[in-house]
Amino acid sequence: MHSRRDFLQFAAVAATLTGFTGKLSRANAQQKLTQDDLLAFDDKGKITLLHITDTHAQLKPLYFRPPSENIGVGDYAGIPPHLVGEDFLKHFGLERGSALAYAHTMVDYADMARTYGRLGGLDRTATLVNAIRAERGEDNVLMLDGGDTWQGSYTSLKTQAQDMIECMGLLKPDAMVGHWEFTLGADRVMELVESLDYPFLASNIVDTDWEEPVFESTAMYEVGGSSVAVIGQAMPYTPIANPRWMFPEWSFGLRLEALQANVDKARASGAEVVVLLSHNGFDVDRKLAADLSGIDVILTGHTHDAIPQAIKVDNTLILASGSHGKYLGRIDLEVKNGKVVDYSSNLIPVFSDVIEPDPVMAAKIDEVRAPYKDELSRVIGKTDSLLYRRGNFNGTWDDLICEAMIEERDAELSFSPGFRWGTTLLPGDNITVEDLYTQTAMNYPEVYRLEFTGARIKEVLEDVCDNLFNADPYFQQGGDMVRVGGMGYSCTPGASMGSRINNMTLLATGEPIDPAKSYVVAGWASVNEGVEGPAIYDLMETYIGKKEVINMKANKAVKVN
Amino acid sequence: MNLTRRKFLTVSTSAAVATFFGGSQAFATVDEINKAISEFTGGGEPESGVLTLKTPEIAENGNSVPVSVAVESPMTDDDYVESVIILAEDNPNPEVATFHFSPASGEGKASTRMRLAKTQNVVAVAKMSNGKFYKASNNVKVTIGGCGG
Numbered sequence: 001m002h003s004r005r006d007f008l009q010f011a012a013v014a015a016t017l018t019g020f021t022g023k024l025s026r027a028n029a030q031q032k033l034t035q036d037d038l039l040a041f042d043d044k045g046k047i048t049l050l051h052i053t054d055t056h057a058q059l060k061p062l063y064f065r066p067p068s069e070n071i072g073v074g075d076y077a078g079i080p081p082h083l084v085g086e087d088f089l090k091h092f093g094l095e096r097g098s099a100l101a102y103a104h105t106m107v108d109y110a111d112m113a114r115t116y117g118r119l120g121g122l123d124r125t126a127t128l129v130n131a132i133r134a135e136r137g138e139d140n141v142l143m144l145d146g147g148d149t150w151q152g153s154y155t156s157l158k159t160q161a162q163d164m165i166e167c168m169g170l171l172k173p174d175a176m177v178g179h180w181e182f183t184l185g186a187d188r189v190m191e192l193v194e195s196l197d198y199p200f201l202a203s204n205i206v207d208t209d210w211e212e213p214v215f216e217s218t219a220m221y222e223v224g225g226s227s228v229a230v231i232g233q234a235m236p237y238t239p240i241a242n243p244r245w246m247f248p249e250w251s252f253g254l255r256l257e258a259l260q261a262n263v264d265k266a267r268a269s270g271a272e273v274v275v276l277l278s279h280n281g282f283d284v285d286r287k288l289a290a291d292l293s294g295i296d297v298i299l300t301g302h303t304h305d306a307i308p309q310a311i312k313v314d315n316t317l318i319l320a321s322g323s324h325g326k327y328l329g330r331i332d333l334e335v336k337n338g339k340v341v342d343y344s345s346n347l348i349p350v351f352s353d354v355i356e357p358d359p360v361m362a363a364k365i366d367e368v369r370a371p372y373k374d375e376l377s378r379v380i381g382k383t384d385s386l387l388y389r390r391g392n393f394n395g396t397w398d399d400l401i402c403e404a405m406i407e408e409r410d411a412e413l414s415f416s417p418g419f420r421w422g423t424t425l426l427p428g429d430n431i432t433v434e435d436l437y438t439q440t441a442m443n444y445p446e447v448y449r450l451e452f453t454g455a456r457i458k459e460v461l462e463d464v465c466d467n468l469f470n471a472d473p474y475f476q477q478g479g480d481m482v483r484v485g486g487m488g489y490s491c492t493p494g495a496s497m498g499s500r501i502n503n504m505t506l507l508a509t510g511e512p513i514d515p516a517k518s519y520v521v522a523g524w525a526s527v528n529e530g531v532e533g534p535a536i537y538d539l540m541e542t543y544i545g546k547k548e549v550i551n552m553k554a555n556k557a558v559k560v561n
Numbered sequence: 562m563n564l565t566r567r568k569f570l571t572v573s574t575s576a577a578v579a580t581f582f583g584g585s586q587a588f589a590t591v592d593e594i595n596k597a598i599s600e601f602t603g604g605g606e607p608e609s610g611v612l613t614l615k616t617p618e619i620a621e622n623g624n625s626v627p628v629s630v631a632v633e634s635p636m637t638d639d640d641y642v643e644s645v646i647i648l649a650e651d652n653p654n655p656e657v658a659t660f661h662f663s664p665a666s667g668e669g670k671a672s673t674r675m676r677l678a679k680t681q682n683v684v685a686v687a688k689m690s691n692g693k694f695y696k697a698s699n700n701v702k703v704t705i706g707g708c709g710g
Contacts, residue, residue: 211627239621240704251627253617463705474618475702 033099033116033354039131044344045334046224048136049275050129053146053301054323056180056421057156057164058438059365061118061352063424064324066106066306069392069560071493074471076283081305081320092308103326103349104306110386110426117353120325122167123365124350126358128328129171140224145176146301146321147234147279150192151183152421154437155372160188163368165195170361175199175219179235179242179279179302180421183443186247201232201277203262204255214250217262226273226335229266233259233278235302237477241467243444245529254284254474256292263294272338275299282307282320283473289316296340297331302478304390304420310345319345324423326350376434381544383429385552389422389439392468393481393491393560396552397422397439401536402485404543405522409449409533412506413457413487415523418464418480431550436540440524445535447524454504455515461489461501469493469500481558487513488557507557588678589655594648597655598686598696601646607686607696612645614685614697615672623703625674630660632669632687632695642669643688651681677703 072082083091085105094101102112103119133141149168150161161184168176175198181189193200193215203217221228236254239247259276266274273296278285281303289298290313297310298318306322310331321329327347334342369376389395398416405414422439425431452460460482467477481491490503504513513519524536544550598607615629632642641664647657660671669687677683680702687695 237619240619244621251621253619253621257615460705467704477619 033351035127035131035355038348038351038355039128039135041330041332041346042344043136044332044342046140047226047228047273047333047335048132048141048224049297049299049319049329049331049333050132050141050143051146051299051319051321051329051331052125052325052327053279053299053321053329054148054304054421055120055122055325056148056152056323056438057150057161057441058120058153058324058423059122059155059163059167059369061121061124061350062324062438063113063118063426064120064326065109065113065386065388065390065424066104067391068106070305071392071469071560072283073469073493076286076473080307080311081282081303099351100308100349103351104308109424113424113426116351119327119352120350121352121355121357122171122325123357123359123362124352124355125325125328126171126361127355128348128350130358132330137224139222142174142221142223142228142230142275143172144230144275144277144299145173146277146299147177148180148301148323148421149176150178151180151442152438153441154376154434155369157437157441157443158372159368160184161192165192166368167361167364169197170364173198174221175201175230175232175277177201177232177234177277177279179238180442182234182238182247182250183242184246185443186250189247199232201230202234203231203259204236205234205250205252206255208249208251211251217258218266220266220269220271223273224335227270228273228275229269229271230275230277231259231262231266233276233280235279235281235478236284241477241479241527243527243529246443254280254288256288259288260292260294263292267294272335273297273333273340278302281473281476281478282318283476284478285318286311286313287473289313289318296333299329299331306347308347310343317343317345319347321347323421376432378433379430380433380436380541381431381548381550383425383431383550383552384427385550386424386427387429387431387550387552388424390420391480392418393558394483394555395422396555398483399485399552399555400544400550401439401524401540402483404540405447405524405536406485408539408543409447409522411449411486411520411522412508413452413519413521414485415460415521416483416485417523417525418468418482419525420478420480431544433541436537436544440535440537440540442525444525444527444531445537446526446531447522447533447536447539448526448531449520449522449533451518452521453516453518454513457487457513457519457521458501458504458515461504462498465491465493465500466497470497484557488559490559490561492561503559588651588653589649591650594650594655594684597646597648598684601686601688602694605692605694607694609697610695611689612685612687612695612697614647614683614699616683616699616701619702619704620677623677623679626677626701627672628657628675628683629672630670630685630687630697632689634669634689636662636664636667636669638664639690641666641690643690645669645671645685645687647673647675648684648686649675649677649681650684652676652678657683677701679703
């Protein structure tokens with residue numbers, strides 16, 4: 001609809017201040033970009049939905065490099081969110097070097113990061129939320145948290161999410177859903193959920209005995225004079241992607257019949273607007289939007305995709321609000337005669353240097369971090385390379401982790417899971433304890449050392465690859481490819497399971513991986529119970545400490561066909 | 562669900578029988594599946610519809626995968642579902658369970674849990690009192706698991 005216009009506002013800001021030089025001084029950029037520019041929005045109707053998702057417990061502003069590979073398969077190839085870099089800029093009409101180009105792509109990343117600074121920070125988000133609530137009216141705004149909020153930082157690990165409970169409490173969400181939350185274990189989840197002033201929703205979690213719902217599925221609100229239903233959907237494959245033994249009595253799954261029934265029930269009880277607050281992942285939600293009826297808006301998370309504006313599938317709008325606190329998603333809805341008749345949407349990039357921090361939230365963040373202040377800022381090394389994680393196949397942070405596990409566990413190969421969380425360090429940055437934990441803070445950090453046959457290694461790679469590139473999104477689990485150290489291979493995403501992974505080679509010798517031979521493999525974040533080994537953050541601290549300065553070469557071990 | 566006590570017993574009985582069937586570790590062949598179906602139908606050709614088979618898209622635990630069947634039927638003396646057989650195509654022993662119903666069952670619904678050795682098709686066939694048969698089939702993925710994020 002008016003997508004162009006909002007983009008142009010940003011593009012114009014960038015254009016007037018830069019053109020593209022790539023070496024803009026920070027001062028220049030910030031003199032032009034203002035908080036008001038970020039808040040500029042084409043208001044519609046009386047209902048405003050605000051969405052943050054996948055913050056991964058990041059309270060402070062950060063760098064997060066968007067991926068170089070985010071491959072879509074089948075019907076989903078080459079369309080958002082499966083566009084990166086120049087293709088992304090072209091598709092959305094963004095100018096290279098503009099503020100939005102920096103927020104959404106890895107083009108000229110380190111230079112742009114130095115120009116525009118960090119994104120996110122919950123105190124900045126609070127300022128934006130407060131401003132929008134003030135402008136639109138408190139009763140006309142629903143603030144929704146898409147989950148993956150309670151895990152991913154040093155302080156969330158040490159407090160088992162108490163830090164996030166307190167900070168998010170100040171932001172006053174109207175509901176939330178979960179995924180990594182469940183890795184706190186069922187008891188802790190229940191304890192925290194009971195402490196919330198807002199509902200924790202899940203239409204798709206039932207107990208394993210009787211298949212009865214564990215959480216409320218739906219919450220109803222009066223917003224802007226209309227009745228709005230919010231239905232929650234937890235990450236459907238949590239018990240497969242994460243350790244099931246941590247919540248053994250809960251079963252997940254897509255449960256589309258239950259979801260449709262909940263939508264119908266909400267409509268029958270008078271909902272004029274139905275919102276799905278989802279942790280399904282983008283392609284799952286794109287397919288779901290076409291398969292189910294009666295959902296007006298899907299606020300989607302999990303796959304960490306950031307798309308500048310909502311995408312419409314049939315009669316459903318899908319807004320993907322990124323991750324790590326980089327964006328605040330906003331959709332305005334105009335409702336007439338019980339129906340959504342118009343809308344406007346935008347992802348607001350949270351440029352931390354141009355937004356005045358909300359003092360109440362800033363004080364709370366300081367308070368929850370205070371007991372750990374010295375440890376958080378303790379320097380363990382330095383990096384000469386850009387260190388990042390996100391991407392379908394590898395990132396320099398995981399290359400470093402894979403290298404460290406081989407070294408410290410005396411292994412031939414190493415596996416690091418394809419997590420999509422984890423922040424970015426610029427060349428020349430110190431590596432602090434806090435930085436290390438943004439890559440590793442979780443409750444099953446043990447580094448195992450096991451023997452795998454070549455055949456088994458191939459099986460594992462094919463299995464994970466099918467979770468990523470299955471042509472049917474309902475079989476995609478939303479992580480990236482498992483990262484492999486010590487081994488090269490080629491991958492054909494469009495092939496079928498069993499034939500995607502080829503040319504597996506042991507890098508140390510250049511020899512092909514022998515299916516019958518056993519190899520010593522080190523890896524972390526196993527979903528199995530009772531895994532033994534040092535915690536990944538301790539192992540990494542030792543390794544980085546020994547290396548002092550990190551210098552990562554481009555990874556050419558994986559060839560994508 | 563609403564399984565009567567009797568149906569529970571039937572389920573356990575057939576499960577027990579199924580367990581004893583095992584022995585060979587070899588996986589079932591297409592012929593074996595077809596043979597099991599045609600033994601159940603007495604050679605009759607099953608149609609689609611009426612029978613709904615519910616399984617997860619991906620098994621959370623291959624050792625205990627929930628499966629349920631529901632047959633649309635008035636469940637009167639003249640017209641009811643007599644039995645439903647469930648088969649797992651690639652298990653060492655494909656027979657999972659047989660549910661028996663009568664008009665007194667009230668509805669043609671049942672559920673149980675099964676072990677799946679690997680990713681495979683699960684097939685259900687319903688036998689109606691009027692001599693008709695209905696078939697439904699789902700693929701259930703069993704993963705090694707473990708790297709989502």
